[in-house]
Amino acid sequence: MSTVTQSKGGERIAAYGGATAIALALALPFAVSGFVTFQLTQVMIFAIAILGLNLLTGISGQFSLGHGAFFALGAYAAAIAIDSFGLHYGLTLPLAALICFLVGFLFGLPALRLEGIYLALATFALAIATPPLLKFSLVEAWTGGVQGVFLAKPAPPFGLPLSDDQWLYFLTLAVGLALYWVARNLLESRTGRALIAIREHPIAAGAMGVDLPAYKTLIFGISAAYAGVAGALSAIVVQFVAPDSFAFWLSIALFVGLVVGGVGWLPGALVGGAFIVFAPNIAEGVSKGLSGALYGVILIVLIYLMPAGAGGLLRQLGLARGPRSSR
């Protein structure tokens, strides 16, 4: 296969595309209903979590099937901080990021010695363990046990002429754009590029004295922080957290979103987020009884059409850049 060709035209299209997308994103909530605005907000929330996964996979080449756990951790951190400690909801985002970074880092310390499928399994174990941990009786005072925690919907500040849904939409959009910018810089930074190069040649990296596990752990922590922020936003937007919203399906859905959007192509996160929110709805719209089967079929057809996700397809057409998907 050819090496990546970066056409000038492709870059211009990307720039125009980005500008158009932002303009569209700013206008959308005024054109659609409150419910659709709410759904779009959810798309962006999942996209933020997928951005984190994309960083992990794009930089370290490893993948996680357990980021739903960090999503849950962020959501609960936010909910508990607001509900039990009266923290302002805006402050819960950095709090969730910090907590998830730390937990992700600590989890990564031993776990990232594992390779490929074994790391996937370890993270999957984390995803499975999440609901029982959240229901655990000793922490019920904070987590609300099976019932979970309900929150009030925050109103727009400074008397902005927005509905609650619109305000949360713009808040999520702002956070998402900021995190996108950070992710992009991380990927394009010298360290990021070096790490990607090293990923292909781990033995050479070892010989050069690069402490690969340390970097990988760091990246794992960062990606966990992304999932945490997404979780916190989700708690605020949905106004509710409960253990069973964070079953392992969430982790799987995030991973599916990553692949459908395309590994290594950051804007693909939005495609992935949209898939998570809308694909089950579409399947259900066609047939209630067979919605699961239809969801599966849609997924298989998508993979047939774009084996490397939306990003891979665009790369083939010369419209996106970035590394070809790794096998």
Added chain:
Amino acid sequence: MTALLSVRGLTAAYGDRRVLNGLDFDIAEGGAAALLGANGAGKTTTLRALCGMTQRAGAIVLDGQDIAGRPTEEIVRLRVAHVPEGRGTLTAFTVEENLALGAITRPAREAAADTERVYAYFPVLKERRQQQAGTLSGGEQQMLAIGRALMLRPRLMLLDEPSFGLAPMLVTELFEMLDRVRREEGVSLLIVEQNAALALAITDHAYLLQTGAIVQSGRSEEMLADDGVRRSYLGH
């Protein structure tokens, strides 16, 4: 003599990088040919192209059938055995299992007899029959690789650097063995070899490959006498 293998306009590529630029060569029924050339000239790629392990184009006619479009496992069924670079034995499998795999495309009854035939060529393999291939010495592994190829009862054997990493004495022994296999079983050989003197000694024809093209060819003894070949590949 009629040609067993007849290659016309063979090209091969790894991705977008073209490695062979239209090779023409023949190997006679029961004949032996050497493929000489510097590192990176495309010798290994030629062998890989012949048995369908790289993208390729051109005509590869084996005994009247064009095999250029066929996958490796089907070409093997036409009794073309490839002893690849690095030997290609399965390191975690026993000697016996490796040999059995060599005859996996042939009837089970014949395979048993052939195992004894290979043990007769390489008695040391019989001693090591229950040992994992990965624990054999370099020379023994090469014997196993050749033994495994013989299990196919090949008409054509492709050998990639059979002398690589072996002690000189072993190399001579191995080449005498190959010569014997050719004479006694009528197996045609195509040998890629760094050690040009040895390769020329047991072949009757030789092709000189340079950056993916054949630049010289002729009878092996003529090549051995040729000044250019001597200087470049024989070191004197």
Added chain:
Amino acid sequence: MELFTQQVLAGIATGGIYALMALAIVMIYQAIHHLNFAQGEMGMFSAFVAWQLLLWGAPYWLAFVATIALSFVAGVLIERIVFKPLRRAPVFSHLVVFVALFAIFNSLAGFIWDFTIKPFPSPFGTTPLFGAGLIGAHQAGMLVVIAVVLVALFLFLRTTRLGLALRAAAANPESARLVGVRVGWMMALGWGLASAIGAVAGMMIAPIVFLEPNMMLSVLLYGFAGAVLGGLASPGGAVFGGFLVGVLENLAATYVPVVGSELKLPIALLLIVVVLVLRPYGLFGRKPVERV
């Protein structure tokens, strides 16, 4: 001490379930080097097929054998139809297709046979046998079935030429191709075998957990755990790992207060992660020897 023995026996009884699942998982891992997330759902679907055959009046063992045969064919077809065209797709995409298969089987089973819980017969009966009734006739029969499957698998892989070709294709596809092994078909065979073993697992597990589309969820997880504990390269190890997970799960629930009973699942999983970190190739797996 008596409590301990009882809990170990109870653990072995449930561990048998995990052991069978782990065996199916290892089988497919051997063939395609992936963990098939849809394995549990495939086993569940097979169990439903058996149930349907029984409903139509087939004698148990006939339904048993027919289900295994059908599942084998289905496994081969899934590889040929779904995965063969994706041979060149990235690994991530394969994992996503497993997820898709999971959703399809789960939903189809619910659609065809609905989500109500159904009893599933055991060919061995339900009389309590020993261990103060902790191990019943069905559990004991299941242990025998596991042993039979293991021995059959061992004989197939170690003594037949097809088994040899299958192992070679899994160990080194390129080398296998060079001796004429049709690697693509070996993968399909691996799928078929895994699917058949999964069917056995489904039919043995259903009498214990009752038949319903979600019956395999936790079983699959513990199966993964067992397979990983024992080492993904070793069928015998996987079976042992499955039993070990069952025993540990029971012991944790009995001896660790509060935490043990409520957090049974997280504890079992934590254990796996710890084992993985200390012994990345499982308790019985080892890095293949290689001499360059």
